[in-house]
Amino acid sequence: MKIIVAGASGVIGRALIPLLLKAGHEVVGLTRNTEHAEELKDKGVQPVILDIYDRDGVFAALREARPDTVIHQLTALSGRKFAENARIRVEGTRNLVDASLEAGARKMIVQSISWAYSPGNGPAGEDTPLDLEAPLPRKSTIDGIHALESAAAEMPERVILRYGLLYGAGTWYAPDGFIAQQVRQQEVAATAGVSSFVHADDAAQAALLALQWPSGAFNITDNEPAAGTEWLPVYADALGAPAPAVDPASAAAWERGALNGKALQHGWKPRYASWRDGFRYALG
Template identity: 30%
Template sequence: MRIVIAGGHGQIALRLATLLAARGDEVVGVVRNPAHVDDVAAAGASAVVLDLERADADELAGHLTGADAVVFAAGAGPGSGAARKDTVDRAAATLLADAASRAGVRRYLLVSAMGLDAEPDPGRGEVWVAYLRAKKAAEDALRATDLEWTILRPGRLTDDAGTGKVTLGPSVGYGEVTRDDTAAVLAALLDTAASAGSVLEVVGGDVPIADAVAAAVR
């Protein structure tokens, strides 16, 4: 498969690229900063330098031609303000959906967040509220398309070594999950056409990832 990952320098994106490239897929990582090209190459992927906050859908679509799937794993990052939560976590995700439609790419995986079905707690600050609202708006925009989308909502991400086991389902309760295991779940979802139209939460657990995906979309 040819898979384009938006946000190709993010830690989940790099881990996913490494997994996919190792099994023989052609992987393209879209990065904003030219300094990140070498990191993408080290993961076994090729890089496209494109600022998703400035590009238009036609420009992005030109880099998606021939792809079998796209994955949105970008994020404004913990040091960014409320405005960039909207321009990256919402607008760039929506831009990728528009570009995928124009390029004829049907499959779209969105890395989202847990806790989106309730009103954000204002006590956690305006940036946190803006982040959750941007993620929810991105989900809503994607659901309104006719793409074959899957939304994955990880719990709190950690850099611990992956275990290969998770808890996965429409609602699993808040918890932690490693970036390694999140990337492995994304890879498994890419192989599972039946996951299209699913919104799934993932945290650490004791079910092997292949079995967890199969059960979640059954």
């Protein structure tokens, strides 16, 4: 299968590309960075240097590649550029979907998030509606996700991967990441808010399997949604950081975690079934 990976040099892209190549797929990697293009070429990927906002350029690249499937893993989260990330989800996805349709691609796999659900009791399944009535600043994130998922729904086939909080190399939760720095400085309190995590390698494995999955949304999270009062002390200990302050009375209504049963039923089996093992063994 011929596959375009948009965001080929990102956290998920770097983990996903070796899996795709090992499975025998022909991979075209979209990147804005010349240095990353050379790295992709060395791995056996055909690199295309491209700005996702250059609509004509996106159409030309897709027209030339003629992919069977497009995997959209573009974000601007590594630099914590939230407005840019929302723009990618809206404008970048629009360009990618329109160009994919013109080029004859049948399927698109996109990176979404598992904490965009409406408030409620207990972890959310994929049939839970998005939190479209959220107030600002959360509304900006939800509107971006809604635009991304709605655009992808125009493809003949589409898989929406709603990832949990990513940890592993290159993420905010990596030992050199933004959250790790905050935890070391005791700037993050352990609250009652519930989160779901997933290791970046497990997220990439889900993207590979999604090539064979039916259209729809899938929560890609580990098996143990947990309150901050549970996971944050374990995370801090894995980093060798001081124990965090505890604020068990604090939690946002939407901090509920997500259920992963649908992905498990379709053959996904995360290496790190719980953040308990993942934090201790993947962050060391």
